[in-house]
Amino acid sequence: MLLNDIKLFSSEIILIICSVFILMYGIFFKDNSQSIKNIFYISVLSLILSFYSIIYFVNPEMSFFNNLLINDTFTLFFKKIVLIGTIVIVLISYNYLIDLEIIKPEFFFLILLSTVGILILISSRNILSMYLGLELQSICLYILAAYKTNDIKSSESGIKYFIIGALSSGILLYGLSIIYGFTNATDFYEISESIKLSLQNDENFLILNIGFVLILSGLFFKIAVVPFHMWAPDVYEGSPTSITAFFTTIPKIGALAFLIKFLNIPFENYYSAWFQILYVVSIFSMIYGSIVAINQSNIKRLLAYSSINHMGFLLIGILVGTQTGIKSIQLYLVIYMISVLGLFTCVLSLKNKSNELYLENIGDFSGLIKKNSFVAFSFAVLLFSIAGLPPLAGFFGKLYILISAIESKLYILSIVAILTSIVSAFYYLRIIKIIFFDEPVNDISVNTSIVSKLIIIISIIFSITLILFVSDILELINSTSILTNL
Amino acid sequence: MTNIPVLSLLIFFPLIGALVILFVNKNDQFYDNKVKEIGLWTSLIVFFLSLIVLYSFNSTDSQFQFIESYKLIDDLNIYYYLGIDGISLSFILLTTFLIPICIIISWNKIKKNVSYFVASFLLIECFLIGVFSSLDLFIFYIFFEGSLIPLFLIIGIWGGSNRVYASYKFFLFTIFGSLIMLLGILTLYFYTGTSNFTQLLKFDIPFILQVWLFLSFFASFAIKIPMWPFHTWLPDAHVEAPTAGSVILAGVLLKLGGYGLIRYSIPLFPLATDFFAPTIYILSLISIIYISLVALAQKNIKKLIAYSSVAHMGFVTIGIFSRNLEGLHGSVFQMISHGLISAALFLSAGLLIDKFNTKNINNFGGLFKQMPVFSIFFMIYCLGAISFPGTTGFISEFLVLIGAFKINFLIAFIASFGIILSACYILHLFKNVCFGTNNFKQVSDLNTREIIIFFIFIFFIIFLGIYPNSLITLYELSANKLIV
Numbered sequence: 001m002l003l004n005d006i007k008l009f010s011s012e013i014i015l016i017i018c019s020v021f022i023l024m025y026g027i028f029f030k031d032n033s034q035s036i037k038n039i040f041y042i043s044v045l046s047l048i049l050s051f052y053s054i055i056y057f058v059n060p061e062m063s064f065f066n067n068l069l070i071n072d073t074f075t076l077f078f079k080k081i082v083l084i085g086t087i088v089i090v091l092i093s094y095n096y097l098i099d100l101e102i103i104k105p106e107f108f109f110l111i112l113l114s115t116v117g118i119l120i121l122i123s124s125r126n127i128l129s130m131y132l133g134l135e136l137q138s139i140c141l142y143i144l145a146a147y148k149t150n151d152i153k154s155s156e157s158g159i160k161y162f163i164i165g166a167l168s169s170g171i172l173l174y175g176l177s178i179i180y181g182f183t184n185a186t187d188f189y190e191i192s193e194s195i196k197l198s199l200q201n202d203e204n205f206l207i208l209n210i211g212f213v214l215i216l217s218g219l220f221f222k223i224a225v226v227p228f229h230m231w232a233p234d235v236y237e238g239s240p241t242s243i244t245a246f247f248t249t250i251p252k253i254g255a256l257a258f259l260i261k262f263l264n265i266p267f268e269n270y271y272s273a274w275f276q277i278l279y280v281v282s283i284f285s286m287i288y289g290s291i292v293a294i295n296q297s298n299i300k301r302l303l304a305y306s307s308i309n310h311m312g313f314l315l316i317g318i319l320v321g322t323q324t325g326i327k328s329i330q331l332y333l334v335i336y337m338i339s340v341l342g343l344f345t346c347v348l349s350l351k352n353k354s355n356e357l358y359l360e361n362i363g364d365f366s367g368l369i370k371k372n373s374f375v376a377f378s379f380a381v382l383l384f385s386i387a388g389l390p391p392l393a394g395f396f397g398k399l400y401i402l403i404s405a406i407e408s409k410l411y412i413l414s415i416v417a418i419l420t421s422i423v424s425a426f427y428y429l430r431i432i433k434i435i436f437f438d439e440p441v442n443d444i445s446v447n448t449s450i451v452s453k454l455i456i457i458i459s460i461i462f463s464i465t466l467i468l469f470v471s472d473i474l475e476l477i478n479s480t481s482i483l484t485n486l
Numbered sequence: 487m488t489n490i491p492v493l494s495l496l497i498f499f500p501l502i503g504a505l506v507i508l509f510v511n512k513n514d515q516f517y518d519n520k521v522k523e524i525g526l527w528t529s530l531i532v533f534f535l536s537l538i539v540l541y542s543f544n545s546t547d548s549q550f551q552f553i554e555s556y557k558l559i560d561d562l563n564i565y566y567y568l569g570i571d572g573i574s575l576s577f578i579l580l581t582t583f584l585i586p587i588c589i590i591i592s593w594n595k596i597k598k599n600v601s602y603f604v605a606s607f608l609l610i611e612c613f614l615i616g617v618f619s620s621l622d623l624f625i626f627y628i629f630f631e632g633s634l635i636p637l638f639l640i641i642g643i644w645g646g647s648n649r650v651y652a653s654y655k656f657f658l659f660t661i662f663g664s665l666i667m668l669l670g671i672l673t674l675y676f677y678t679g680t681s682n683f684t685q686l687l688k689f690d691i692p693f694i695l696q697v698w699l700f701l702s703f704f705a706s707f708a709i710k711i712p713m714w715p716f717h718t719w720l721p722d723a724h725v726e727a728p729t730a731g732s733v734i735l736a737g738v739l740l741k742l743g744g745y746g747l748i749r750y751s752i753p754l755f756p757l758a759t760d761f762f763a764p765t766i767y768i769l770s771l772i773s774i775i776y777i778s779l780v781a782l783a784q785k786n787i788k789k790l791i792a793y794s795s796v797a798h799m800g801f802v803t804i805g806i807f808s809r810n811l812e813g814l815h816g817s818v819f820q821m822i823s824h825g826l827i828s829a830a831l832f833l834s835a836g837l838l839i840d841k842f843n844t845k846n847i848n849n850f851g852g853l854f855k856q857m858p859v860f861s862i863f864f865m866i867y868c869l870g871a872i873s874f875p876g877t878t879g880f881i882s883e884f885l886v887l888i889g890a891f892k893i894n895f896l897i898a899f900i901a902s903f904g905i906i907l908s909a910c911y912i913l914h915l916f917k918n919v920c921f922g923t924n925n926f927k928q929v930s931d932l933n934t935r936e937i938i939i940f941f942i943f944i945f946f947i948i949f950l951g952i953y954p955n956s957l958i959t960l961y962e963l964s965a966n967k968l969i970v
Contacts, residue, residue, distance in 0.1 A: 369599065369643075377508070384635055389661075390628035399668075403562070406672045414672075418665040425661055429638070429654065437642045437650055467628070471559045478561070 005064040008071055010057045011050040011079065012116050018046030019112035026105025036103055040094050043108040044087060047115070051083040061484060063125060067187055070125040070484065074326075077480035078122045078257040081334060085250045086115045088341050091451050093242035096348050096358075100240065102148055110147075111246070114140030118254035125265075127176045127186045130258065134172070134222070137251060138165050144246070145239045157238025164221065164231040172218025178211030179266075191266035199269055212267065216277060219262070222255040224304075225311045226284040236304035241358060244300050245344035248307045249337045256311075256333065260318055260326060264483050271321055278319035283416050285312025290423040294430075299347055299362050302427060303340070306386070309424055310336055313417060317401050320408040326481040328400035331473065335397040335466070339386045342459025345452045346378050353443035362431055367440025375446055376435050378456045385463040387428040388421050393466035491554050492539055493568040493619045496532060496578070497612055500585075503528030504608040507601050518600040522593060525604035529586040529611065536582040540960075543575055548963035550621060550684070558625070564681055567622040572961030573818055574618040577738070577745055580825045581618070584737045585611045587939055588730035591833060595840065596644060596728070603644060606636035607730065614738055618745065623671045623681040626750075630706075630742065631664045637731065637739065645726040652719075652726035659719040663706035670702030674754075686754055693757050700758035703751050710743030713803060714773040717796045724792035725845070729836025732788065736795050737829035741821045744802045748818070752806065752968055763807045767893075770807075771900050773800030778907035782914065786845045787835045790915055791828065794871060797904060798824050804901060805886040813889020814965045815958055816882050822957060823878030823950065827870040830943040834864050837936065838919065841929050847915055852924030857931045861920045863940040868916045870947045872909040877951040 006013065022039050029035045054076060063070045090111060097103035117137030124130035142165060146158020180186060183194035195208070217228060224232040236244045263274050289309030296302040310332075317329035350359040350368070359365060369376040385392035398421060405414040448456070466473075507521050543551060550569030558566045570578065588607055596603045613636070616629030634657060642653035675681050678689045691699070709716045720740075724732050752759050774797050781793035798820065805817025837860070839845055854861045866877070873879035883905060890898035932940065950957055 369602075373599075373602075380639075389635060390631045395628070395631075402668065402672055403675075406669070406676055411669075411673075414669055418669060422658060422662050422665060426654070426658060429657060433642060433650055433653075436639065437653075467558075471557070471561075474559065474561060 004062075007057050008059075008062055008064045009069070010053040011083075012119050014046055014050045014053060015112050015116045015119070018042060019109045019116070022105050022112070023109045026109070031104070033098075036098075036105070039105050039108050040090070043090055043112055046112065047083055047087045047090065051080065051087075054079055054083070065129075068126045068129040069120065069123045071123055072482075072484040073480040074261070074483050075123045075257070077330060077477070078253060079119055081337060082115065082118050082122070082250055082253055085253070085337050085341065086111065086246075088345075088455055089242060089246045089250065092245065092341075092345050092348055092455065095449050095452070096240070096242045100148070102150075102240070107144075107147065110140045110144050114144070115250070118251060121254050122257045122261075124258070125188045127179070127188075127191075130262075131169075131173060131176060134255075134258075135169060137254065138169060138222075141165075141247070141251060144243045145235055147243060148240050151238075153238040154240065155238075157235040160231055160238075161235045168218045168221030168228070171214050171221075175211045175214030175216075175218060178207060178214065182208045182211060188262070188266040192268060195267065196269050209273065212270065212273065213277070215262075216274070219255060219259050220281060223252050223259065223311050224308060225281050225315065226288045226308065227281075229285070229288070229308050232308065233301045233304040237298055237300045237360075241300065241344065241348055241360070244303075245341060245348075248303060248344075249340055252307070252311065253333055253337065256314060256318075256329065260329065261483060263318065264321070264326075265485075275319050275321065278315050279413065282312045282315035282319060283413065285309065285315065286416060286420040287312075290420040290427075293424065293427045296427070297362055298360050299365075299431070300360055302362065302431075303343070306424060306427070307340075309420060312420075313398070313401055316405050316410070316413055316417060320404045320410065322404060322408060323481050324400075324407055325404040326483075327474065327477050328397075328404045330477045330481060331400050331470075332397035334473070335385075335393045335463075338459050338462050339382050339394060342378065342382045342456055342463075343386070345455045345459070346375050346382070349375055349446055349448040349452055351445045351447065353445040359444065362434055364442060364444070365431065366434050366438035368435045368444060368446075370440060371444050372446040374453075375448065375456075378460050379435050380432050381460050381463055383428040383432055387425040389425075391464075391467045393463040396466060396470050492535070492542075493552050493554055493570065493615075496535055496539065496582075497568075497616045497619065499532050499535065500528055500608040500611040500615075504605040504612070507605045507608070510601070521601045521604050522589065525608060526586060526589050528608060529582070529589055532611065532615075533582040533586055536579055539570075540575060540579060543570075543572075543960075545572055545960050545963065548967055552619075563679065564624045565622050566625060567682055568619045568625075569621045570619050571964035573745070573748060573964045576818065576822055576957065576961050577618045577741060578615055580741070580822055581611060581614045581738050584734060584825070584829055587829075587833075587942075588733050590935070590939060591733070591836070592728065592730040599643060602639070606640050607734070609636040610640075610734060614742075617742060621683040623675070623683065623686075623750070627664070627668055627671055630746075631661070633739065633742070634660055634664075637735065640731040641723055641727045644728040644731070647726075648722070649726040652722040655719045656723040659709050659716070660706075663709035663716075666702050667706035670699045673702075674699055683750070691755065693761075696755040696758035697761060700751060700755040700762060703746065703755075704762070707743040707746040707751065708769075710746070711740060711799045711803065712743070712796060713769055713799070714777060714796065715769075717773070717777065720796060721789045721792040724795075724832070725786060725788045729832060729840075732832040732836065733829045736792075736832055737825045740795060740799060741825060744799070744806065744817065744821050747803070747806050748814070748965075748968065752809070759807065759809070763809070766803055766807045767897050770800040770803040771897065773797060773803070774901055774904035775907065778904055778911060781911040782907065784911075785847055787838065787847050787850075787915065787919075788832070788845060790847065790911060791831045791835055794831075794908060794911065795824070795828050797908060798828070798871075800904065801883055801886045801901065804890050804897065808886075808889040808893045809969065810889050810892050811966065811969055812885045812892070814968060815962070816885025816887075816889055818961055818965060819878070819954065819957065820882035820886060823870070823882045823947070826943060826946050826950075827867060827877075827879060830867045830940070830947070831871060833939070833943070834860070834867060837932075847918040850919040850924070851922035853920045856924065856929055859931050859937065860940075863932075863944060864920065865916065866944050866947065868912045870951075871912045873905055875951075877947050878954070879947075879951075881951060881954045 060073045114137045117133045120133030142162040145161045148154035183191045185191050220228040293305035317325040385394040388394045388398040553569040556566045558564045613629045613633035620626040638657045777797045784790040802817040805813040870877035870879045873883040
């Protein structure tokens with residue numbers, strides 16, 4: 001039994017062992033470029049191994065560790081995305097951190113450990129294991145946000161993230177304790193049974209409602225949707241850019257996967273309650289994220305607000321409560337992750353020639369087309385894709401979300417979604433305008449390593465050619481969008 | 487012939503050309519010339535391909551021809567479904583005819599990012615042919631919306647001084663309409679379970695749903711046509727766009743709206759069409775009369791022609807919604823004829839602006855002495871624009887007015903004032919440009935290349951004006967299907 005558990009947990013175990021090994025290696029060996037390089041290779045290798053073990057050792061539909069965790073096709077799908085995304089982050093971080101001279105073994109340790117946390121969060125089927133995974137992930141992220149220790153903005157973002165994150169975790173924990181008090185269970189399926197029984201007996205739901213709302217607030221903090229979004233822009237702006245890329249994609253994917261699972265398993269009989277909450281949150285996130293992003297001048301802040309908008313969009317897929325909805329979220333997340341990572345790779349390749357600083361101000365991108373048409377072209381394709389223009393990939397993401405909304409006859413929600421995507425098209429176009437139409441104001445130096453070039457090319461090819469294999473992807477997703485019902 | 491996927495070839499040949507151009511992309515005089523040659527040859531080959539399609543097209547068959555169908559998205563029942571009838575073929579020919587001309591006329595004018603410019607035009611060609619040949623609503627939408635990207639870049643990168651504002655306005659107006667249409671498409675899809683146009687025709691959609699769907703489609707098409715009061719993006723886009731951009735915008739992109747109404751709105755929502763027809767007559771009449779008056783007050787040559795486009799497209803919508811033989815034939819003819827005439831007018835305007843470096847029509851004058859050849863050509867285009875007998879403009883507006891008379895005397899009466907007003911503003915333009923005295927230094931007349939291009943337009947305008955049946959027989963049967 002134990003051996004089987006270890007086998008099912010192998011991908012996380014690999015990452016834990018490697019991260020501890022990296023920490024040891026960093027302590028006992030000198031801080032020279034060779035050992036950093038070794039650590040970099042080890043972490044990439046461990047992520048690849050972990051991915052490999054998910055494919056070959058882990059069979060779906062199995063609970064393990066006394067029903068603390070579960071691996072079904074749904075969780076495995078998200079685990080795979082998270083691991084791929086993390087590999088990309090580690091690859092693009094390496095050169096960037098070396099350039100800033102802040103590369104340390106701890107960085108890789110923290111990234112790997114937070115990935116473990118996300119993996120545990122995704123596969124949890126018990127509120128204990130869920131909280132464990134969430135906290136493991138969050139604590140690593142707090143440190144990563146403050147990673148650029150000589151930069152006051154980075155420290156600020158770390159502190160801000162920590163205080164607000166700890167507060168939200170506290171709220172979440174309080175909600176979990178209330179749920180435990182109401183249902184006398186920690187297992188998701190037992191909670192579900194208990195709520196079902198209470199619904200049949202027509203009990204008083206006030207206390208359950210309070211607990212439920214508290215838990216949702218905590219989770220909304222983690223995915224940064226209105227009205228729990230305040231931390232996101234500051235934290236994103238202050239953190240080192242490659243870590244911002246991590247923040248905008250991987251932890252959100254984990255938290256969303258968990259949110260889907262949490263709403264659809266323990267609270268599946270509570271649909272009418274969470275439908276209303278998500279409806280309001282989704283509308284406000286879309287409107288707020290798109291309107292506030294218009295006036296941003298920092299690309300990281302802009303992407304922070306646009307990610308609020310995207311999260312609002314994704315909540316539509318959750319709140320319809322159908323399999324189409326989950327499928328549309330999975331498709332959207334894949335497309336979103338690939339485009340955003342490609343975008344960040346482009347941003348990371350731009351530097352100011354005179355003071356060797358990485359460009360973050362959108363105005364500084366002006367006239368990029370004259371400097372390097374490859375990066376400019378990639379920007380255009382990825383931004384048009386994220387803006388949701390056919391025939392690029394982003395359109396299909398939006399199309400599927402709208403399909404799931406209209407299938408459930410949520411017309412007002414889809415009209416809001418469409419209006420906000422027009423507004424968001426405006427600010428994506430603004431970046432394209434600055435890159436293509438404006439005259440250059442300062443000298444940009446573009447240096448793309450082979451790896452980042454490869455990442456950009458893959459993301460562009462994916463964005464352009466998705467139309468040809470979207471059917472195959474949907475077929476793959478089809479079996480992974482079903483949640484296990486015991 | 488039927489085994490070869492001709493339409494896919496037509497759609498994707500320009501795309502391949504664009505990709506090749508983007509790959510040989512280097513900022514170098516030598517490569518720039520190569521890029522232009524590749525672009526020109528690609529578009530010419532596409533033009534000849536479309537001529538082959540025309541040759542093998544059977545105009546005595548009212549069904550869709552050259553059908554291609556592959557499943558694109560399995561679980562959604564979305565097909566890559568292509569097919570053309572006479573109406574679509576006319577527009578495909580117009581597109582493939584105008585694109586090589588656009589590339590030729592910007593041969594020496596575009597200096598920066600030549601490869602992107604040529605690639606944008608090839609991309610536009612790909613999307614436009616795709617729009618005209620798709621028979622699945624989703625594919626239609628993808629092509630329809632995709633054509634925004636290259637034109638946004640064309641206006642924004644190579645446009646005039648206020649280009650950013652114009653490109654944004656163009657983009658946001660159009661995407662607003664199209665996204666609302668997407669909602670309509672999705673609703674229709676979930677009501678019927680298919681997005682295939684030929685299957686959709688078999689469904690009886692309830693009246694209330696038809697009304698909503700019609701409005702959502704109309705939002706997109708009315709902005710594209712453009713119809714008063716949704717027209718405000720057009721003058722800005724035209725003024726700022728480079729000449730080739732104006733030509734393709736006036737020549738083909740505006741026709742997407744009319745084509746969409748004919749292809750989708752009328753057959754799919756017949757009850758709603760009847761319901762909304764009076765409203766649309768009123769909007770069209772306002773387009774014709776009010777916009778003609780606005781055009782009369784313009785000093786900017788490109789703006790004047792842009793407003794005249796809006797006024798002329800008012801005849802198209804009247805013709806489409808009259809739903810009788812003459813009206814429908816007339817409006818398709820008007821779209822093709824306007825595609826030729828307005829393209830030619832923008833060509834002339836672009837030439838004048840390049841030569842004299844001013845857009846104000848009061849600054850011109852006396853061109854008959856300086857550029858006699860040009861003035862003769864320009865005169866014939868102007869006569870076409872005021873629907874002078876013997877040009878295409880006469881045939882189309884005559885047919886539309888007959889169609890309108892059959893519906894309501896008053897509509898035709900008011901619309902016919904549009905022709906008089908068009909004579910006012912176009913002759914005002916012509917007088918200011920070609921007559922009077924000038925205070926310019928000596929300028930050269932047209933060179934051989936320009937004469938050839940200008941002559942091609944004249945040829946088609948007069949040929950189709952004298953022998954309209956050559957075009958009408960092409961789309962006659964397809965249009966007749968729409969009459970109830």
